[in-house]
Amino acid sequence: KGWGHGIKTTCVTRLDAFVSPEGKMYYHRCSVEEVIGRKLGPDDNLASAKNWARQQVLEGKDWRGKPAKFDPDARLFACLSQGEKEKLVEPGAFHVAVISARRGSGIV
Numbered sequence: 586k587g588w589g590h591g592i593k594t595t596c597v598t599r600l601d602a603f604v605s606p607e608g609k610m611y612y613h614r615c616s617v618e619e620v621i622g623r624k625l626g627p628d629d630n631l632a633s634a635k636n637w638a639r640q641q642v643l644e645g646k647d648w649r650g651k652p653a654k655f656d657p658d659a660r661l662f663a664c665l666s667q668g669e670k671e672k673l674v675e676p677g678a679f680h681v682a683v684i685s686a687r688r689g690s691g692i693v
Contacts (some may be wrong), residue, residue: 586633587650588617638686 587606592599603611611617618624647653661668 587637589638613626648681 586673589604591602591604593602594613600612603617605611605617605620611620614625641647641650642653645653665673
């Protein structure tokens with residue numbers, strides 16, 4: 586209970602990653618069994634991990650059970666130079682349109 590499951594994306598092949606409640610990462614089932622002190626059984630599967638993750642998200646918690654904090658704009662703006670920041674426009678200046686090639690026979 587409390588473990589997360591993911592996939593290592595920096596590996597050429599698909600490698601499952603298991604994240605402990607303390608935030609440590611393990612890549613092999615035998616390592617996880619050694620840490621928890623027992624063999625994993627049929628109830629210790631990906632479906633139960635997904636259910637746990639879904640419950641954490643619904644409760645607004647991160648993988649360690651703490652309240653989730655989301656501030657994606659701050660990370661983006663930290664990467665921008667001063668010149669780039671000066672060229673930013675207000676959010677209201679953006680207009681979004683969806684164009685479908687199937688129904689693109691005329692202007693609506």
